[in-house]
Every structure is written in C-alpha cells, then in structure tokens.
Amino acid sequence: MGLPNPAIKKGINTLIKFSNVTHFYNDGQENKITSLSEINFEIQKGDFIAIIGANGSGKSTLAKHINGLLLPSQGDVFVENYNTKDPENIWEIRKKIGMVFQNPDNQLVATTVEDDIAFGLENIGMEEEEMKERVDWALNIVDLNELRNSEPHLLSGGQKQKVVIAGALAMHTSYLVLDEPTSMLDPKGRKEVLEITKRLNQEEKITIIYITQFMSEAAEFNKIILLDKGKIILSDYPKAIFKKVDLLIKLSLEIPQITKLARQLSENGLNIPTNILKEEEMMEYLCLYI
Amino acid sequence: MKFSRNITIGQYIYQNSLIHKLDPRVKILTTILVIISLFLIKSWFGFSIIALYLFINIFLSKVHPKFVLKGIKPLIIIIIITLIIHFFTTPGEVIYHIWILNITKEGIQRGLFIAVRLFLLIVATSWLTLTTSPIALTDGIERLLSVLKFIKVPAHEIAMMMTIALRFIPTLMEETEKIIKAQMARGADFESGNLIKRIQNFLPIIIPLFINAFHRADELAIAMEARCYRGGEGRTHYRKLMISIADQIFFITTLFVILIAYLVVL
Amino acid sequence: MFIHLKNVFYTYNLHMPFQTEALKSINIMIEKGEFIGIIGHTGCGKTTLLQLIDGLLEPTEGQILIDGIDIHKDRSKLKEVRKRIGLAFQYPENQFFEETIYKEIAFGPKNLGISDDKIKDMVKNALAMVGMDYYLYKDRSPFSLSGGEMRRVAIASILAIDPEVIILDEPTASLDAQSRDKLLALIKNLYQRYNRTIILVSHNMEIIAELTRRLIVMENGRIMMDDTPRKIFQESIEKLESIGLSLPPVTNLMYKLKKIGKPVNSGILTVEEAKEEILKMVKKK
Numbered sequence: 115m116g117l118p119n120p121a122i123k124k125g126i127n128t129l130i131k132f133s134n135v136t137h138f139y140n141d142g143q144e145n146k147i148t149s150l151s152e153i154n155f156e157i158q159k160g161d162f163i164a165i166i167g168a169n170g171s172g173k174s175t176l177a178k179h180i181n182g183l184l185l186p187s188q189g190d191v192f193v194e195n196y197n198t199k200d201p202e203n204i205w206e207i208r209k210k211i212g213m214v215f216q217n218p219d220n221q222l223v224a225t226t227v228e229d230d231i232a233f234g235l236e237n238i239g240m241e242e243e244e245m246k247e248r249v250d251w252a253l254n255i256v257d258l259n260e261l262r263n264s265e266p267h268l269l270s271g272g273q274k275q276k277v278v279i280a281g282a283l284a285m286h287t288s289y290l291v292l293d294e295p296t297s298m299l300d301p302k303g304r305k306e307v308l309e310i311t312k313r314l315n316q317e318e319k320i321t322i323i324y325i326t327q328f329m330s331e332a333a334e335f336n337k338i339i340l341l342d343k344g345k346i347i348l349s350d351y352p353k354a355i356f357k358k359v360d361l362l363i364k365l366s367l368e369i370p371q372i373t374k375l376a377r378q379l380s381e382n383g384l385n386i387p388t389n390i391l392k393e394e395e396m397m398e399y400l401c402l403y404i
Numbered sequence: 405m406k407f408s409r410n411i412t413i414g415q416y417i418y419q420n421s422l423i424h425k426l427d428p429r430v431k432i433l434t435t436i437l438v439i440i441s442l443f444l445i446k447s448w449f450g451f452s453i454i455a456l457y458l459f460i461n462i463f464l465s466k467v468h469p470k471f472v473l474k475g476i477k478p479l480i481i482i483i484i485i486t487l488i489i490h491f492f493t494t495p496g497e498v499i500y501h502i503w504i505l506n507i508t509k510e511g512i513q514r515g516l517f518i519a520v521r522l523f524l525l526i527v528a529t530s531w532l533t534l535t536t537s538p539i540a541l542t543d544g545i546e547r548l549l550s551v552l553k554f555i556k557v558p559a560h561e562i563a564m565m566m567t568i569a570l571r572f573i574p575t576l577m578e579e580t581e582k583i584i585k586a587q588m589a590r591g592a593d594f595e596s597g598n599l600i601k602r603i604q605n606f607l608p609i610i611i612p613l614f615i616n617a618f619h620r621a622d623e624l625a626i627a628m629e630a631r632c633y634r635g636g637e638g639r640t641h642y643r644k645l646m647i648s649i650a651d652q653i654f655f656i657t658t659l660f661v662i663l664i665a666y667l668v669v670l
Numbered sequence: 671m672f673i674h675l676k677n678v679f680y681t682y683n684l685h686m687p688f689q690t691e692a693l694k695s696i697n698i699m700i701e702k703g704e705f706i707g708i709i710g711h712t713g714c715g716k717t718t719l720l721q722l723i724d725g726l727l728e729p730t731e732g733q734i735l736i737d738g739i740d741i742h743k744d745r746s747k748l749k750e751v752r753k754r755i756g757l758a759f760q761y762p763e764n765q766f767f768e769e770t771i772y773k774e775i776a777f778g779p780k781n782l783g784i785s786d787d788k789i790k791d792m793v794k795n796a797l798a799m800v801g802m803d804y805y806l807y808k809d810r811s812p813f814s815l816s817g818g819e820m821r822r823v824a825i826a827s828i829l830a831i832d833p834e835v836i837i838l839d840e841p842t843a844s845l846d847a848q849s850r851d852k853l854l855a856l857i858k859n860l861y862q863r864y865n866r867t868i869i870l871v872s873h874n875m876e877i878i879a880e881l882t883r884r885l886i887v888m889e890n891g892r893i894m895m896d897d898t899p900r901k902i903f904q905e906s907i908e909k910l911e912s913i914g915l916s917l918p919p920v921t922n923l924m925y926k927l928k929k930i931g932k933p934v935n936s937g938i939l940t941v942e943e944a945k946e947e948i949l950k951m952v953k954k955k
Binding site: 579582586588590591592593607608615616 | 721726752753756757759762764766767779813827828831
Binding site: 178181183205208209211213215219220221222223224225228232234235236237238239240241242245246249266267281282285 | 538539567568570571574575578619620623624626627628629630631632633634638639640641642643644
C-alpha cells in the first residue's frame, strides 16, 4: 500500500482529489496534444456532481483518470489516500470506483444478466456464497430481478446500463463515475438511468460523478463542473452556472428550452430570472404576470 | 436477404430435468466417451445399445425429440452423400447394376453403418448442447482444461474467449444486418456479378464490421479493466460446479453401457 | 399521390418460434414536398416502417406503391426505388469503409453505374448540400473527422444519389448542441431550398415540433395519430401522455398554464411562439 499523501491528510472528507492534472497524448505524428490541462478539484463524500462539456472537451479523459485507466502526464490523482500512479493501489481504487460508459453494448461481458453482475466479484476472488448475496442485493436495487437470466442482447439500452450499474454496486463501490451513460439511450432509458443515479446517491450514499453534455440532466445535480478544451472554466451550483447562458451557448452546450424562454422574456422587459431551469419554476413566475 | 431476429445463443432448451442438473463436466466427458465409443464399436448390436442409451438420456432430459431432429436436418445431406459413396465404391457382391456403377451388398452394409454412426454422433452432441447452457458449457470446459494447466493450456483464456464470443455473436449479427441494409440503401447490390465482383461487393460490409468490432473490443477491454479484470489468476467462479451422487451414478452407468456396447462384439 | 402504404403488415421471423408482429395495418400516403416527423417508443416499429418505405423489407401483407406502382411486383424496380428514396440509418457513420471522403460519397452513384465525371459533380453537390468544402475535404479520411462532420459526410453519401425523398433515422443522436443545430439547419435547407420530401424520426420532441409539418405517432406497430404537430400537441396531449411520450418543454409549459385556467393558447411549438404568446397575455392584462 502506498503511503498516505500528506497534502490531503487535513481534509478527511476529501475523497477524490485532482491536483494539477495535465494529460497529453501523441496523435501519431509526434505532436503532443493536450487533452487535460491543470485540472484541480476535490470531491467530498456523498457529492452529487455533474461534469459537463461539449464533445472533445476532455470529459471522458477526465473520467478515465479517476480510476487510473489513464494516468496523468503531470500532477496527481488521489482516491482516498491512494495515488493512482502507484500500481500497487490500482485494484484497490478500481474496487472503490464503479464506472459506467457510454455504449451499453460494449460493457457487458457475460451471457446472462446475473453472471455479468458477478463478473467484477469473480475478478476480485470473492467466495461463492457472498457473491450470490451481493448479486441478489444489487439486482434488487436496480429492480432487474425478473431479468436475471436474460441474455444481454435482448435488453433495452436503459436496462443494459442498469446491469452495468448493478455490477458496480455488487462491488460495494463508494463512487460511481458515469461517462455519458444516457447519450445513446431513448428518453425512457435516460429517465431510468438518471432516476437510479439519484436514488443511489440519496439512499445508498454513493458519491456520484456524472458526465454529460445535456444541460437538462446536469440541472439535476448539486454541483456542476464545466469543462472546455481540457480546462475547468467554472465550478458552481447549477443556478449560478445557468446564469451564464451566453457562455454555455458559446461552449456548444444545449440550453433547456425553459431557460431560453426565460432569457427571451427577460430581454423583453419581464422581471424573470434568466437562470430558470424547470417548468414548475417558470409557472410560478408567469402566474405573477398572467 | 433475410435475417432472424432474437436469435438465442446456442440451442439450449431449458427444462427442469435430471439431465439438466448434471454437472457440465460430467456431461462433456460422457459425450466425449460416447463419441470415441462410436468409432470403436464394430457391431450393430453395439450401436443399438448406444442408440437406446441416447434415447433414454433425451427422454430423461424432457427435451422434445423434434429439437434433436432439427439439429440433424442441416447435416442430412452429408449423411446421404456418405451413404451413396459407400454404396458404389465398396467392392463385393454386386446386387444392382446401373450404367457403369455397381451397388454391392457390402457397400450397402458399410454405408448404412457409417450413416448410423454419423447420426448417433450428431444426436450425442445435440443432447449435450440442448441440455447444457452455454455458460455451463464454458464453465465446464474451463474447469476440464485447467487440469491440463501443467502443459500450459490457457484454460481461463479459452473460456473467456468463448464467453465473449457467445456474448457478442448476436450483437455482431444485428450489426451485420444493419450494415448490409445501409449499403443497400446506398444502391449496393450483393446478388449479381461474377465471383470476384461478388467478393469485392462484400468489402463495404466487412470493413465497417471490422472497424466497429475493433472499436467494441477496445471499449470492452477498458470496461473489463475498470471492473478489476486481470486474467484468470485468483479469480473465483459465480457458478460453483459440484459433482453430486447423481453425477457419479450417471457417469458410471455411461461407462458400463459403453463397455457392454463395445465388448459384446469381441 | 407519391408513396402509398396500403394496409401494410410486417412480421419478423414469420412461421418461426420468435415470430413478432412489428407493423399492423399501416396506411400512409406521402405527397411530394412533405416534411413528416415520426415519433414513438423504441420498438414501436418506426425503423421497420422506414425500411419498408425504402424497399429494404418486403411487407408480409399489403402493398407499397410509388407513383401507383407496387415496388415488389418487379424486383428490378427496387433499385429505382432506392435511387429515389435516400435512407440514413441511425449512426450512419458506422457504415464508412473508404479511404477518402470522395470515395465514400461516390459509393452510391457508382453503384448506380453513373460515369466518373458525372460522379464528381454529384459528390461536389452532396458536400455542398451539407455545407462542406469539396476541396478541403475530398481527400481526407472519413475516419479522421469529428463526430458532427462524420454525420454530415454520412448524410452527404445518401444525398449523392440525388434522392427525392430523404429519410433520416434519429440524425442528431450523440451530437453536441452545435453540431446538432448545424445539422438541423441543413435538414431545413434540404426541405426549403432543395425541395426534398423529408421523413424524420426522432425522440427529440423539440426538434419534431420545430421542424415537421406533419406528425405520425406510432405505438405497438400501429399508427396512433397522423396530423399536424400543432393539432397533436394541442388536442391530443393526454393521448400522448397515456403512451408515455413527452412534450417539448415549452409546449408543456403553455399546456399547464392553460390547465390551471390561464387564458393562453396551447399548441405552442417553439420558444419563439411561447414568448410571443406570453408577451401578448402580459400586454392584455
């Protein structure tokens, strides 16, 4: 086990810390391309964070740094007290951090739902009885008990993502990193995945890091980190972020219709805040006028 | 071009039967033994014993015999061809004469004998795949091969490859269908032209299929790594395999039946 | 009358254990110059319908008539159908296989046996239609492009055969807002400037409400509604909700305001319309 890093000793609640993380790769022509530059942020226990950015902003690269799938070219990533650079720690870190990726088809390994959920547990050499218990438990949480014997290719996209989530839960993961988990799903699947993510944070106290390019999804989180060209340019509460609509448009992010409407109404002299995110809120303001 | 939807992996038919509950290793080994015995047995009596044994096994498994026959269907032509070749090429007592060809008595006997052997071979393997789920099969194969670890047989790797293949075959089939249709929508024609032209016509299917498959493999590898996969070492199994008394009885019975079928000739 | 689906049924795996009825008694007439949106849940039969229209599947029952001629009566007609109708599947860039963008786009015209110098013009035109510079892009590898560019090249490869009808299955999936808006502007352009008939399938209600002139709602392999989007988003909201389809947020907002007794017009399709309607109300008060 690596030694605890003195830099993060003081903040007991700081569980994940990016410290000056820069990442570059070669594009095959000896050109160094910087995909992350000087990223600094901390994640506390129980956080419910969205990371947003357009395609190519470095979101996925950042996600892969959290559990050491990629290592920083400069700087360090700490998970609890482990540095991801230390190869001794890597499996401990990956046990703690569950990952959900974009394409639901390319993450399931086994030929039935329950065998897939057990995949991670098999990898860490768990005993059979405990494995069975954990698989049952995880299946219940994501509400897929009836499909436990199904073959993955017969499931919907949303169900597949739920199986991936259950696989992470079975590992008793403390963090769940979801890298654009809904971008290939239909609205129903999207809703299901977002709902389960919320529930895991509230009921199972799992720290959530949710990467997306949908502002409407990001609006549901407690905190948003805004990424552009590999840099963090804002990190704040959704309300504060949504005040900067112009910036969001410039960064090629999708603005919820209601926020667009609020902005246009306020430009036309109505006294309506420009960072309204949801319909209910808009209704309240409009009822003052009509 | 037609494609089937909702293809299931393998031809496994679930039933709650004694046979389904047997350990896959026992079933794989008995199937291998039966196959070997079919090549050693030289008498019709031996064949009828094995046939009876297989019939009882299928009966016990509660799998409808029509599924077994379905497995034979695609191979029926091969059986018929073998039959005909033996009819005409075996020297011996001529019983029928067409043009320059002679059908001999020995030919008919031999042909029938080999056809029955082929038939039983297919029944035996169908019995295995019909009553054993693909997962149990791969588990069984992995465990059986791991006995051969000392001669460096990569048992876990082989099993993992089988699992991933089983998992992705339906996905890739769907994808192939989609690519074919998409290229047809762009005017591609897969049904005309000479052989070389036809092979060329398939490039617009094969290339995207490969590119996408590599892409998938890449993503899958990352996902597996994120889930702590690091090869077979220290890995446990979700499905525990246990040799029960039923397995032992079944195995001993099989050995006994095979011995009778084989020895009674001598 | 242009495209006519006459009492069409489609069943997958006919006479097999997994037989599934994907489409049931479908009747649609599509005229030249329409902009049709199709919505419905995954598995409602949308994609099957598109493939039938393009002659990639043959109906189990019923007829598909183009200009009054049954396209499956004479198999040689099918190629003609696919020349007149261009179909872009979901994630069309997954079908790329050529080394250069030029070759990729030329694939369609080449299959139709068009001469090389004519193909060059067609590729040029197709790239222009998706707003990409011919000289800048023709020699690049299609795999070197960004997501949004790839999508546009894929659509250009459909446009290259100069189809009268363009069918797009979820064309904006996985694109970021900027690429999406660019693509939507292009689609609008194909309809307005190039007078193409467009059939657009999308889960995104905002896009559907803003672009389409006619909306077909599908549920369980049947056509549930077929009307203008305004009428559907005004009069059939409960019906949409009953099958779990959502409304564009502004449409929903105005609908809710009306429901609580505010004197607003519902059936609002865009942010712009909502703004106008609200400002009108405010002034009245």
